[in-house]
Each structure stands twice: as structure tokens, then as C-alpha cells.
Amino acid sequence: MADASQMSQVLAYVCAGILYPDGLEKPSLTGRQTVVRRGWLLPSDIFAAQNIRSHTDYVTVTMAAQKRAAVPEPLGRPWHVQARILPTVSVLQAGQTVQIVFPKDTVPSGVVGLWYAGVRQTTAAYAVTAQDTPDSVAAALAKQLPHGVADEAVVSVPDVSLLGNVVGYGESVRVSRRQSQLYRVSVWTADASVRDEIGLSLDMALAEKSWISTLDGRQAQLKFVSVEDVDAMQNQAIYRRDYLYELIFDVLQIQWAADMMFGVGTSDIPEGGSGFGAFVPALEESVVTQALSAMNVARLSASSCSEYPGMTLNQFGTVVCSTD
Template sequence: MADASQMSQALAYVCAGILYPDGLEKSSVTGRQAIVRRGWLLPSDIFTAQNIRNYTDFVTVTMAAQKGATVPEPLGRPWQVQARILPTVSVRQSGQSVQVVFPENLPPSGVVGLWYDDGELQTTAAYAVTAQDTAETVASALAKQLLNGTADGAVVSVPGVSVLGNVVGYGESVRVSRRQSQLYRVSVWTADASVRDMIGRSLDTELAEKNWISTLDGRQAQLKFVGVEDVDAMQNQAVYRRDYLYELIFDTLQTQWTADMMFGVGTIDVGGQDSGFGAIAPAPGEDVVKRALEAMASAALSVSAQFEYPGMSLNQFGTVVSSAD
């Protein structure tokens, strides 16, 4: 989900893309070095060799103080499926056994499930495949969850019963838990007043065309222009500054990764009596499904950021740099 600091980062990426339209490795729109940072200037930005007075310009993105505004969110906070990941692993029925089959040219993914009914008890097992797994490790993990289960390489069996298998994918569901408005300050710092005008015009013109910007979680935030002012309090130190104020309206999301339904289960009214059908839902004791889904959720943000703003990242000082560096 996006928070206020991540919105600062997204806005810094947008500004960097405006100043370096051909990529961070190429020249800026002014032909000078321009550093874009999430956060204020550092002392070294003013007093070291690579500083404002040595033909280096800065653009900073910071949160500005404002009175909080209530922005209505969707009524009922409904859940919506935002993304789906189809399984690449499959299972092959082999007599009374099930063989786990891994893809040849794709990363493995999916939740593998097994179940059988011996006439007295329905038994299930499930395992969420990770990138470190092999067909053999998945089969071994499933066999350990089944009573009398055995694994021979990638084949799982239980003596005396017919084991059935299925593979399902993941779904990412989201809902808006809060919709908020935050004011941001985009500041231009330079030792040349004409360069301040040049950078300012580039940012102002391009941002004026953007009513929405992409957030790091793959969604959108509304961008509204609020105002602009020159801040010349440091003019006696040959530092010229201009501030642009923007309001961003964005959602704070609750995200839930879950597996698709693997085995159906339900009841039917037969002559006034409820009769059950299907297989019970898998519930592995070590909760391997949940752990794999949590790992996927933690990686989702970085994947979305790479997709929305390719080639950009932040270093330890909050400066936008090439992710290839």
C-alpha cells in the first residue's frame, strides 16, 4: 500500500523523469547536472565541491504542513481483486498416484493440493511453491502432510487409496481503508536565477499535464496544483529557490493475498436433510501457503515500482539514482 513517504518517492521519480527525459544516464533538460532528492538538502549539497555553487542544481520533494482534509472513501470498503498470478506448476495423474511437474522455462508458482477419501476420512494437503523448490521437494512436503504418504522423487502416493491432485494460483485482493490528501513541496535550488526559471518551467509545464501519477503499488494518485513562490532568503549566498506546492490525493490500502479455491465443499438439501459433498479445504499444519503468500506480498511493492518507474531507485540519502548503478 502507498503511504505519505512513498508518495514523496513517486513524485520525486516523476520530477526526475521530467528533468531527464532520455534517462538518468543522459543529459538533463538544462545540460547541467540536476540532482532530485526525496527530502531536504544536505550540508554537503552547499559546502562541498559538488554543490549548488559549482553548477549543480537540486530539486527536492518534501511533505508540507497542512490542515488535514477528510476525503470520502468507497462506501462499505469493498474488496476488489487487483491482480492474479496463474500457476506454472502442474500435476499429472499416474494411476493412484500424483506426479508434480515443474515448468521448463518459467519460474515455478502455484499452490499444489492433494486429497483422498478412504471411505472413513477425507484427507488433504497443500503446499505453496517457492522459487527455491523443485518437483521433488514439493512432493516430499506434500507426502509429510498425508497419513501414510510416501514420495518417490516427484510422485506422491498413499498405499491402498487413490490420491487426486490440483494446482491453483494466487489472487491479490485490495480495499481502501482510508483516502487522504497530503500537500507536497517541490523545490528548485540553484546558483543561477535563469536556470531556476528553466527548471521551473520544465517541471511546471509537464506536471500541469498530469492529473494523475502512478503510485509505487501500481495504482494512481490525483495530482492538483496549489501554488508557487520564489524563496530568496538565501540570495545573499547566491542560492535561488522556487517552491511549487501540489496536493496529492491517494488511498491507503489493505491488501490480502490468497490462493484460489482448490477443492469444492458444500451442502445440499436432500429430503429436508443437509447432505455434504466435495472435499474439505486443505489446512497444512505449518501454514506454508500463508508464508509463501506473505513473501509474494512483500515483493509486490518493489515489482510495481520497477514497472511504473523503470531504471530508478533511491540511495541512502534519498537521491534518485539509476537502478543500474
């Protein structure tokens, strides 16, 4: 989910992308070293050997403490599915048995379910991990079924017809709060002309961006507020310019879960109600723990695709190459 600090990080990434259009490992637009940071200057940025006075320029992104108007979120806070991770494992129906089939060149993932054909079926479910094999999945499912038998990757139950299915994972989200926050983008340099050059580059590029991508794959609205030269440090040969931007973004509640595998219900008719569907299995604690672990791996895999590839923050909040 996006919060105010993550939006500072996003704005820092956007500024770094503007100043280094060919990548952080290439020269900046000015040809000078320009450090982009989430947060204020460090003492070393002013007094160390490699500092503002040694032809190093800085752009900082910080939150500005000004009260902003409340922004209403969608009524009812409805849930919706934002992302899905499809399963790579499949099942093969062969008569009364089910065979577990793994992909050849892809990491196995998904939740495999088996159930008895007929009314009020007995069920079994297993969340596949990268360490599993078809045989291990079949053995885990057979263990959950009364009189279940695993013959390598094939699961069977004597005198029972088995059915199988595989589902993936989904990320459901809803807006908990829609927030408006003010941010300050500051240019720091020892050369007033460079301040104009960097400031103009940032101002013109950001003026074209009404929306920017957040780290969770959504969008935030970007609005220009004001600009101001701050020359209180001119006696130290430091020139600064502040650009103020308003960002409107959603604070999300996120829930990962497996897709529905089994269904159960009742029908109410004059002659009396009757049940249909499958009983949800009473899984052992180890099975539930394994399912949660597999789902967490899937979640991390889905969130690893950054909207700003090649960029990360170091321990000081400076934007650096993610391979550094």
C-alpha cells in the same frame, strides 16, 4: 500500500524523469548537474565544494503542512483482487495416481493440492518453493496422506483414486483511507535564469499530468495549487522557486493469500442435511510456515516490478540510478 512519504518519493521520481528524459545517466535538460531529492537541502549542498554555487542545481520534494479537506473513500471498503501470480507447477492425472510436473525454464511456484475422490475427501496441500524438486513435492504430499506413497514424482494411495490441482496467489486490497496531501516542489539554484528554465520545464510537464503512478501500481490525482519565488537567500546567491501540488491517493490494506483449493459445504434437505466437498487439511506447523514463506517470495517477486524503472533513493533521499 501508499503513504505520504511514498508519495513524496513518487513525485521526486516524476520530477527526475522530466529533468532527465533520456535517463539519469544522461545529461539533464539544462545540461547542468541537477540533483532531485525527497527532502530538504543538506548543509553540504550549500557549503561543500560541489554545491549550489558550483553550478549544481537542486529540486526538492517535501510535504507542506496545510490542512486539506477530507476525501471520502468507497462505501463499505470492499475488497477486490488487484494482482495474481499464476502457478508454474502442474499435475498430471494418471489413473489413480497424480504426478507432479515442474516447468523447464521457469522458477517453480504455486500450491499443489491432492484429495481423495468421493465424498468428504481427505486432502493434502503443499506450497512449492524455488528449492523444491518434483520428488520433494511428491514426498511432502504423500506424508500428509494416510498410507500415501511417493515414487519419485508420483503420489499414490493404495485402493484410493487421487485427484490433484495447482493454484497460485492473489493480492486482495481495499481502501482504508482516501487522503489529500499538499506537496512542495522547490527549485534551488545560483542562477536566476536557470531557475526559470528548470521551473518552466517542471511546470509544463506536470501540467499535463492529471494522474501519476504510485509505487503500488495504482494512480494518484495530481492538482496544481500555486507557485511562488522565494528570494530570501539572494544575499547568498541562492534562488528558489516553490510549486505547490495537491495529491489525492488511497491508503490501502493489502492481503496476500493462495487461491481457493478445497471447498466444503452442507445441503439442507427435508430428509436431513448432508455434507459435500473436501475437509481442509490439518497441516503441520512446518507446512504452514513453508506456505507463508513461499507466498512472501511470490509477493516480493510481484512487487519488484517498479513503475519507475532505473530509479531509487539513496540514504540521503536523492534520486539515483538503481544500478549505482
